[in-house]
Amino acid sequence: MVAGEASSDQLAAHLIGALKQHLPDAKFYGIGGPKMQREGFESLWPAETLAVRGYAEVLRHYRAITRMRRQLLRRLLKDRPDVFIGVDGSDFNLWLEKRLKRSGIPTIHFVSPSIWAWRKNRMDKIIQSVSHILALYPFEPELYEGTAVKCSYVGHPLADVIPLEIDQMAVRERLGVAADRPVIALLPGSRQSELHFMAET
Numbered sequence: 001m002v003a004g005e006a007s008s009d010q011l012a013a014h015l016i017g018a019l020k021q022h023l024p025d026a027k028f029y030g031i032g033g034p035k036m037q038r039e040g041f042e043s044l045w046p047a048e049t050l051a052v053r054g055y056a057e058v059l060r061h062y063r064a065i066t067r068m069r070r071q072l073l074r075r076l077l078k079d080r081p082d083v084f085i086g087v088d089g090s091d092f093n094l095w096l097e098k099r100l101k102r103s104g105i106p107t108i109h110f111v112s113p114s115i116w117a118w119r120k121n122r123m124d125k126i127i128q129s130v131s132h133i134l135a136l137y138p139f140e141p142e143l144y145e146g147t148a149v150k151c152s153y154v155g156h157p158l159a160d161v162i163p164l165e166i167d168q169m170a171v172r173e174r175l176g177v178a179a180d181r182p183v184i185a186l187l188p189g190s191r192q193s194e195l196h197f198m199a200e201t
Contacts, residue, residue, distance in 0.1 A: 001030040001041070002072070002096065003087035004050025008111075009033030012087045014157035015110060015134075016041060030072065030084075044072065050092055069096060077103055085110055090122070098129035110134040112151065115143060123147070 003012040013035035016028055020039070029042035031050065037043055045068050073096055076084060084100050086093025088111040097107040112135045113122050126133075126149060133151040135141055144151035172179060 001028055001032060001036070001085045001087060002050075002089060002093055003032045003036060004047050004089045004092060006033060008087040008089060009035045009047060011110060011157055012036050012041075012085075013039050014160070015085070015087075031068075044075070050089060065092070072096065073099055076100060076105065081105065083108060087111060094122075094125055094129045098125070101129055101131060106131045108132045108134060111136055112140045112143075
C-alpha cells in the first residue's frame with residue numbers, strides 16, 4: 001500500500017481495519033502514516049516524503065521521490081504481494097500500478113482520480129495501470145462502464161466516524177464560540193506544507 005498524505009493515511013487505516021476483520025493474517029506494508037501504523041502497517045519510508053505540493057516543491061524533492069518509488073517497485077516485484085493498493089496520490093501511484101499490473105500483480109486504486117472534474121485524458125492511463133477502483137462517490141462506477149477497469153462504490157469511510165447529524169450548539173460550547181457568532185471554516189488540506197504557506201507557524 002502507498003498513502004502519502006494525512007487524508008490518505010486516514011482512509012487507508014480505515015480500509016486496513018476493515019480488511020483485517022476478513023483477513024486477520026494479512027500483512028500490510030509500503031508507505032503510510034501513523035494511523036496506518038497503529039493498524040499494524042509496516043511503513044518502509046515516512047509518508048511525509050510524498051506530501052508535497054506545487055511544482056517548485058515537487059521539483060525540490062523529485063530525485064528523492066523517484067528514487068524511493070523505484071526502490072519500492074523493485075521490492076514489490078521481488079515480493080510478489082497478492083495485491084497492491086494505492087490510496088489516492090495518482091501521480092505517484094499510477095506509475096507504480098502500471099508496472100505492477102504489467103508484471104501480473106493485481107492493482108487496486110482507492111479513491112477514483114477525479115476524471116469527472118478535470119484531466120479526463122487520464123482514463124487511458126488508469127486503464128493501463130489499475131485492475132479495480134474503489135470509489136467514494138456513487139456516480140463514479142458509471143464513468144468506468146465499458147472499460148477494462150472494474151469500479152466499486154464503497155462510500156467514504158468518514159461516514160462511519162462522523163455522525164449524520166451534529167449537535168452544533170455542543171460543538172460551539174466545546175470550542176468556546178458564542179451562539180450568535182458567525183463561524184468560518186478554513187480548510188487548507190492535509191499537507192503540512194499547505195498549513196505552512198497559508199498560516200503563520
